Amino acid sequence: MQDDFLREIIPQIFLTDSPSGYDFKVNEVIINILTKLGYEYEILNKNTIVVKVLGHDNSKVVATSAHADTLGLMVRSINSDGTLNVTNVGGPLAPTLDGEYCKIQTRFDGQYTGTILSKSPSIHVYPDSKSMPRDFDHLVVRIDEVVKNKEDVLKLGINNGDYVFIDPKTTITKSGFLKSRFIDDKASVCLLLALLKELKEKGEKPHYMTYFYFVHQEEVGHGASALAKEISEFVTVDMGCVGLDLAGNEYAVSIAAKDSGGPYSYELTSKLIKLAKDNKINYVVDIFPFYGSDVGAAWRAGVDCQGALIGPGVQASHGMERTHLDAIKETMRLMYLYLTK
């Protein structure tokens, strides 16, 4: 299902930096794809994109979403040696950032490259190079410019509050693995776009009026807080957890029964599990121990809807993530069935 299209749009979406709050560039990419597919869209005040697809019965409204924002960093302060202290945007797994390439985006359109390093980055010099904690008090950005002090950095136009984009290193292997940062949740953005393409090509309408949301600021807790009040069911698409005793894996769609915010809606979740089972979709049911989603954001914002979560199993989340295209396609199939069957 839409294999070529996925392989075409994954690099476009993944290689456009979009840490929470820096949303307009990835919106341009999404809008460009939607326009080519022949969809109209609206943009809400918080830059959420909404595509409203007419169904056979438009008296009922259902919704789905994926979040286009990712984890990132921001300049906290400039050090006297010309390196940058950073603060996290969302929750990147800090030790995995040591040695990663990055870009510093100045507020008014300058961009510089750099590397995230520990404060004791050389084994030949620092006795604590191996043992220094890899956290945001001990990681700095080394800028690829001749900067010897704070003034040199300021002259480049870099200042506190500038975004630092982490290189996602997006790769699709011959064996069908997608390895990249921010598969959470850009894989789901791509699969919803592929689903919209599938609907168009098949000339098929969903059962009900369906709102597709492409949201931002999920990673900081309030992504889908502006859903329309008329929505009665909301199935968000976000990564499935993999590891320990969980059933999730990189080939299956995970259906979440519960996360840190409590259980998802019983009837809607059961409906998705039955659909997956009856249609021989490779699925698992799981609980996500340290996890919140856009269903929680919508509920806390007062949207009175049934809520459920499905998504491709993603290994090493918030670090160097990996999934398989099979998990993305199984998730797409389940969402397609939910909307049309």
Ligand SMILES: [Zn+2]
């Ligand atoms: Zn996510």
